[in-house]
Amino acid sequence: MISVIGVKKRFGGHEVLKGIDLEVRSSETMVVIGPSGSGKSTLLRCCNCLEVPEEGAVRIGDVTIVEEGVTVPEAQLNAVRAETGMVFQSFNLFPHMTTAENVMCAPMTVRKTPKAEARALALELLAKVGLADKADVYPSTLSGGQKQRAAIARALAMRPKVMLFDEPTSALDPELVGEVLQVMKALAAEGMTMMVVTHEMGFAREVADTVVVMADGRIVEQGPPARIFTDPQEERTRAFLRALVDGHLAQPAAT
Amino acid sequence: MTIDFGPVLEGFPRLLSGALVTVEVTVAAMLVSAVLGLAVGIVRLDPRRRVLYGAASSYVAFIRGTPLLVQLFILFFGLPQFGILLPATACGILGLGIYSGSYVSEVVRGAIQSIDPGQTEAARSLGMSRAQAMRKVVLPQAFRRMLPPLGNEAIALIKNSALVSLLTIDDVMREGQRIISTSFRALETYLAVALIYFVLTNLANQFLRFLERRMQVEGRR
Numbered sequence: 001m002i003s004v005i006g007v008k009k010r011f012g013g014h015e016v017l018k019g020i021d022l023e024v025r026s027s028e029t030m031v032v033i034g035p036s037g038s039g040k041s042t043l044l045r046c047c048n049c050l051e052v053p054e055e056g057a058v059r060i061g062d063v064t065i066v067e068e069g070v071t072v073p074e075a076q077l078n079a080v081r082a083e084t085g086m087v088f089q090s091f092n093l094f095p096h097m098t099t100a101e102n103v104m105c106a107p108m109t110v111r112k113t114p115k116a117e118a119r120a121l122a123l124e125l126l127a128k129v130g131l132a133d134k135a136d137v138y139p140s141t142l143s144g145g146q147k148q149r150a151a152i153a154r155a156l157a158m159r160p161k162v163m164l165f166d167e168p169t170s171a172l173d174p175e176l177v178g179e180v181l182q183v184m185k186a187l188a189a190e191g192m193t194m195m196v197v198t199h200e201m202g203f204a205r206e207v208a209d210t211v212v213v214m215a216d217g218r219i220v221e222q223g224p225p226a227r228i229f230t231d232p233q234e235e236r237t238r239a240f241l242r243a244l245v246d247g248h249l250a251q252p253a254a255t
Numbered sequence: 256m257t258i259d260f261g262p263v264l265e266g267f268p269r270l271l272s273g274a275l276v277t278v279e280v281t282v283a284a285m286l287v288s289a290v291l292g293l294a295v296g297i298v299r300l301d302p303r304r305r306v307l308y309g310a311a312s313s314y315v316a317f318i319r320g321t322p323l324l325v326q327l328f329i330l331f332f333g334l335p336q337f338g339i340l341l342p343a344t345a346c347g348i349l350g351l352g353i354y355s356g357s358y359v360s361e362v363v364r365g366a367i368q369s370i371d372p373g374q375t376e377a378a379r380s381l382g383m384s385r386a387q388a389m390r391k392v393v394l395p396q397a398f399r400r401m402l403p404p405l406g407n408e409a410i411a412l413i414k415n416s417a418l419v420s421l422l423t424i425d426d427v428m429r430e431g432q433r434i435i436s437t438s439f440r441a442l443e444t445y446l447a448v449a450l451i452y453f454v455l456t457n458l459a460n461q462f463l464r465f466l467e468r469r470m471q472v473e474g475r476r
Contacts, residue, residue: 050380092373151377
């Protein structure tokens with residue numbers, strides 16, 4: 001579903017991605033972990049061309065959206081993005097719209113969905129993420145966890161085939177992390193294809209089909225969570241997991 | 256010499272009709288300014304569109320760097336040399352609008368740039384085009400931030416409009432001068448003219464405050 005082939009990305013003189021290859025199969029949940037600055041978020045942002053990699057290619061479904069620094073024409077890229085949901089660390093909800101309007105905006109603007117239909121869809125999705133009663137309030141009145149769930153509903157409104165999560169719980173108070181992970185878990189269980197950058201090891205262990213460990217712009221190791229967490233092959237993986245234990249982050253989150 | 260408001264009171268209907276002309280010219284100039292300012296402000300967001308960006312930047316630099324009175328005279332006295340003979344009112348409206356637009360474009364650009372890039376990214380990630388993201392997501396938020404500085408521009412425009420009296424437009428300033436030319440009551444007349452400008456700028460200010468309050472009610476950040 002997502003193919004990343006030999007992707008390299010540099011910012012100024014600094015090479016952030018030094019040749020990444022990976023494949024997310026349909027209905028698979030891939031979790032990308034690694035120390036900060038390892039290029040995880042950049043890799044995720046390359047998957048819908050929010051960042052354009054200079055080398056290599058990215059394919060979503062059967063569309064090669066970027067190849068050797070050249071993206072597909074604008075209209076085609078927009079169509080692919082519409083089917084590739086993205087959830088951001090800082091939510092990026094539209095503050096001038098109510099929660100329901102946030103969810104309705106893209107279907108109405110991009111797909112010209114009639115308002116009543118978009119509203120019905122929004123209410124359905126908000127109910128799904130547990131925000132049925134928050135449809136007509138503005139995002140400023142929501143808690144962090146509620147904001148992120150609303151943002152997930154907004155992405156789902158385009159009926160995406162793939163969901164990209166960029167550290168969706170990193171900006172949340174600890175007690176609000178669980179409710180967001182719960183929604184993501186339900187999505188994974190429904191068979192959504194997901195690529196998740198996160199520091200939530202409990203989520204990775206429990207939900208991931210594949211865990212990818214990144215460090216310094218490269219993939220260090222990848223495999224099923226059972227192997228990565230209990231029998232890591234690479235020293236860098238061991239060092240990273242050890243650092244997490246020392247930072248008492250590695251306790252499986254009680255989700 | 257004594258103070259005598261008699262001639263001004265007698266000529267007050269003429270001052271009011273002048274005030275109406277001032278309002279007409281100003282409102283029309285505001286429209287020119289808004290359209291021009293929005294377009295130029297958006298063009299100046301992206302230096303990679305070299306030709307457009309260069310043209311927009313030259314416009315802003317030239318208009319902000321020269322006196323409004325000179326610009327008005329170029330339109331009114333200069334253009335006829337090339338056979339372009341615009342009516343005085345058109346010169347006034349265009350001159351004021353072009354001048355104000357250069358300032359408004361900077362307000363527009365600043366407000367748009369102050370919106371978190373994450374907003375555009377979220378909109379683009381949902382499949383919106385650049386224009387759709389601008390229209391639905393960025394501009395509505397930026398507009399709210401533009402209001403206070405736009406209020407300043409509106410007030411400046413009202414006051415600057417006094418200069419169009421020099422293009423033979425019968426605005427409140429020129430009507431005042433007419434009254435003085437027959438009554439020689441300069442102080443009294445100019446005080447009355449000043450009062451009228453003060454009322455106009457105040458009304459504009461109140462209206463903008465009202466808009467600001469309304470926009471704050473729906474969707475605070």
